[in-house]
Amino acid sequence: MPKHIDYLTHLQALLDTIKHTESSAIEAASEWMVEAIEHGHNLFVFGASHAGIISDELFYRAGGLALINPVEAKELELSNRPVTMTSKMERLPGYGTLLAEKTPFQSGDVLIAHSVSGRNTVMIDFVTAAKAKGVKVIAITNLTYSKSVESRHASGKRLFELADVTIDNHGVPGDASVSFDGLDQKVAPSSTVTGAAIANSLVVRTVERCLEKSIDPPIFYSANLDGGDAKNKKTFETYQPHIFYM
Numbered sequence: 697m698p699k700h701i702d703y704l705t706h707l708q709a710l711l712d713t714i715k716h717t718e719s720s721a722i723e724a725a726s727e728w729m730v731e732a733i734e735h736g737h738n739l740f741v742f743g744a745s746h747a748g749i750i751s752d753e754l755f756y757r758a759g760g761l762a763l764i765n766p767v768e769a770k771e772l773e774l775s776n777r778p779v780t781m782t783s784k785m786e787r788l789p790g791y792g793t794l795l796a797e798k799t800p801f802q803s804g805d806v807l808i809a810h811s812v813s814g815r816n817t818v819m820i821d822f823v824t825a826a827k828a829k830g831v832k833v834i835a836i837t838n839l840t841y842s843k844s845v846e847s848r849h850a851s852g853k854r855l856f857e858l859a860d861v862t863i864d865n866h867g868v869p870g871d872a873s874v875s876f877d878g879l880d881q882k883v884a885p886s887s888t889v890t891g892a893a894i895a896n897s898l899v900v901r902t903v904e905r906c907l908e909k910s911i912d913p914p915i916f917y918s919a920n921l922d923g924g925d926a927k928n929k930k931t932f933e934t935y936q937p938h939i940f941y942m
Contacts, residue, residue: 703874703884710890713866718894721863725808725834726901728861732806733763733902734911738938740799740831741895742767743810744818745774745782750810750836750891754899756941758918761899762931764808765940767799772818785818787848792821796829800940803830808895811835812871812887814842814855821849823858835859836894838887841869865890 732739741751741764751766770776771785785791795818801807807826811819814837823833835855839862847854856862865887867873872882906913914935917924932939 699874699876706873707886707889710866710886711893714864714890714894717866718863721861722894722897722901724861725863726898726905728806728832728834729761729898729902730905730909730911732804733906733914734909735804736938737804737806738800738802738940739764739806739808740767740801741765741808741810742795742819742822744769744772744786744816746885746888747810747812747891748773749888750808750895753892754808754895756916758916758920758924759899760916761902762914762916762928763935763938765938767795767822769795786816787818789817789850790821792818792823793825796822796825799826801826801829801831805829805831806834807831808834808836808898809855809859810837810891810895811855812838812841812865812867812891813845814838815845815847815849817849819855820847820851820853820858823855824851824853827858833859833861834898835862836865836891837862838867838869838871839864841867841871844869863894865894 741754743751754760754764755766772782776782809823837855842854842856867886871885871887873886874884875882903913914931917927919925
């Protein structure tokens with residue numbers, strides 16, 4: 697059987713596990729997100745390097761929540777050259793604190809923090825500073841992986857030890873998941889697929905809860921469908937104080 701079938705089977709098994717084991721965490725996290733929307737608080741998402749792909753997934757996306765603000769840092773993005781600089785910046789003490797200082801956090805806001813290993817200094821500094829401002833932290837991470845490695849932060853903490861609620865992506869240590877005879881390194885990471893599935897599950901449950909409470913959910917309409925631009929313009933006007941990327 698071709699190895700790509702093994703990969704797809706592995707992904708399906710992970711998604712099934714997430715469906716059956718992470719629902720209570722998704723329930724708790726989505727409740728905070730609805731409360732933030734209802735009471736005029738803000739929503740943020742942050743990840744470094746490849747973990748930042750989930751920020752892009754949630755940001756300015758048809759069918760997504762217009763109020764989710766990505767925390768952007770050019771030094772941590774994959775467009776940075778040389779790209780190896782992103783790994784160095786992830787480990788730089790104090791940089792995450794500076795990012796948090798320029799992020800308009802307020803007490804009652806909600807942060808989705810995505811880090812597969814949960815060990816790097818920038819995430820620990822950023823989350824620590826956010827929590828000090830009264831922000832609720834939802835972690836998307838890999839608990840098996842994270843518990844198998846030591847923190848790179850001086851505190852010794854990993855993301856799951858700081859978060860208010862943790863959603864496990866149930867991947868394997870190292871993230872890559874398909875092995876070959878004669879190769880020491882596995883290939884094909886799983887965290888982007890599972891991270892996107894978890895993040896969009898949060899969006900789905902948040903929208904569902906908004907509708908249950910008779911709150912018009914602030915979602916993006918496709919700009920490529922008739923009427924989409926006008927609906928999005930209205931959303932921007934209504935929620936302008938909570939949208940920081942325009």
